[in-house]
Amino acid sequence: MNDADEHMxxxxxxxYLDRRMSDIERERFENHLAECPECRQAVIEAESxxxxxxxxxxxxxxxxxxxxxxxxxxxxxxxxxxxxxxxxTTTRATSTAxxxxxxxxxxxxxxxxxxxxxxxxxxxxxxxxxxxxxxxxLPVWSAAATDTSISLPATVALRxxxxxxxxxxxxxxxxxxxxxxxxxFRVNR
Amino acid sequence: xxxxxxxxxxxxxxxxxxSSQQAAWEDxxxxxxxxxxxxxxxxxxxxxxxxxxxTYILDKLREDDxxxxxxxxxxxxxxxxxxxTVTARRLCLDHLRALxxxxxxxxxxxxxxxxxSIRRALADSIGPEVDVERVIDEQSPSLIAQTVVVERDxxxxxxxxxxxxxxxxxxxxxxxxxxxxxxIARIIGLPTPFHVYRQLNTILEKLxxxxxxxxxxxxxx
Numbered sequence: 001m002n003d004a005d006e007h008m009x010x011x012x013x014x015x016y017l018d019r020r021m022s023d024i025e026r027e028r029f030e031n032h033l034a035e036c037p038e039c040r041q042a043v044i045e046a047e048s049x050x051x052x053x054x055x056x057x058x059x060x061x062x063x064x065x066x067x068x069x070x071x072x073x074x075x076x077x078x079x080x081x082x083x084x085x086x087x088x089t090t091t092r093a094t095s096t097a098x099x100x101x102x103x104x105x106x107x108x109x110x111x112x113x114x115x116x117x118x119x120x121x122x123x124x125x126x127x128x129x130x131x132x133x134x135x136x137x138l139p140v141w142s143a144a145a146t147d148t149s150i151s152l153p154a155t156v157a158l159r160x161x162x163x164x165x166x167x168x169x170x171x172x173x174x175x176x177x178x179x180x181x182x183x184x185f186r187v188n189r
Numbered sequence: 190x191x192x193x194x195x196x197x198x199x200x201x202x203x204x205x206x207x208s209s210q211q212a213a214w215e216d217x218x219x220x221x222x223x224x225x226x227x228x229x230x231x232x233x234x235x236x237x238x239x240x241x242x243x244t245y246i247l248d249k250l251r252e253d254d255x256x257x258x259x260x261x262x263x264x265x266x267x268x269x270x271x272x273x274t275v276t277a278r279r280l281c282l283d284h285l286r287a288l289x290x291x292x293x294x295x296x297x298x299x300x301x302x303x304x305x306s307i308r309r310a311l312a313d314s315i316g317p318e319v320d321v322e323r324v325i326d327e328q329s330p331s332l333i334a335q336t337v338v339v340e341r342d343x344x345x346x347x348x349x350x351x352x353x354x355x356x357x358x359x360x361x362x363x364x365x366x367x368x369x370x371x372x373i374a375r376i377i378g379l380p381t382p383f384h385v386y387r388q389l390n391t392i393l394e395k396l397x398x399x400x401x402x403x404x405x406x407x408x409x410x
Binding site for chain 1: 223224227228231260261262265266267268270271272274275276278279353354355357358360361362365366368372375376377378
């Protein structure tokens with residue numbers, strides 16, 4: 001990288017915006033940026049575009065929270081309906097609270113090595129599907145399982161310092177689906 | 190730790206036949222259409238112009254057996270979507286330049302910073318003293334006042350080049366690009382806008398001391 005006369009490559013700009021540069025690389029990059037309005041404009045506009053197209057982690061959390069609340073309200077209404085009618089109802093609901101499908105982990109701060117997803121068994125479950133997404137809601141990995149735990153393959157790269165969401169859906173023999181709801185963890189190293 | 194290339198990109202670049210390559214290409218575009226459209230629409234013009242840019246981006250990404258896509262370096266750790274945003278924006282600029290020609294860039298061999306804005310910030314940080322520039326603007330410039338400005342700007346330039354890269358970048362983003370502290374914080378990775386303000390104040394204080402050490406008492410000359 002030539003500090004003053006050569007413009008920064010797209011790869012370098014992306015690395016800077018994603019904070020993937022070493023201190024030395026960053027300093028050289030910023031040295032160029034301070035002197036080059038064109039590259040600065042590229043960084044400024046790309047940051048603005050990314051902010052627009054990528055929902056922030058906070059927004060994702062709010063969406064997840066709203067979804068969870070809606071599920072709970074729906075479940076509550078369903079229970080009330082059952083109580084009112086005093087008769088069983090048959091639904092093909094996707095639910096969390098009434099399914100008994102519970103995510104055990106990972107949650108909170110975790111290390112990347114040996115990361116294993118564990119959830120409770122669901123009576124009558126035929127299969128489980130796990131989905132892992134990053135803070136931008138982009139899928140990182142998904143897999144099907146018949147057991148109630150699965151290890152993250154070593155080939156799936158997770159970023160240190162980033163948050164991830166995961167969910168397990170179970171398909172039961174009666175055709176209903178059940179979900180653990182979204183769970184969050186952060187990779188600390 | 191490096192970010193893995195998206196599955197569709199790996200599939201595309203490793204495809205052994207044209208049908209699987211086409212399928213992977215369609216998957217890749219489907220996944221990033223929202224992003225590419227956002228970049229296309231971020232430039233002036235209506236729907237037709239945006240779609241023209243979108244098509245141009247796709248054509249260029251396909252060109253020469255996906256030459257551009259092959260430059261994505263997953264070992265850099267950068268996300269593919271970040272790289273794609275930067276690349277798509279650059280392609281849109283290329284498209285505009287092809288249509289309307291390159292905008293003449295201002296030749297400023299001695300441009301380092303918008304000195305006037307920095308002087309103003311320094312003056313604001315010191316207090317409401319007489320500003321020579323204003324005096325010159327409002328009255329007919331005297332030779333003495335002009336000389337003072339020239340000397341002061343030379344001293345300021347000399348002080349600026351002594352700053353660290355990040356300090357000069359902060360000044361450029363704030364006083365040249367006129368960005369808010371919140372945007373600067375996001376761009377350079379500071380936790381809050383308050384960190385930006387604090388660092389800017391420190392830099393301005395450093396500049397003031399540097400000017401004083403060169404015999405210039407206050408920016409108002």
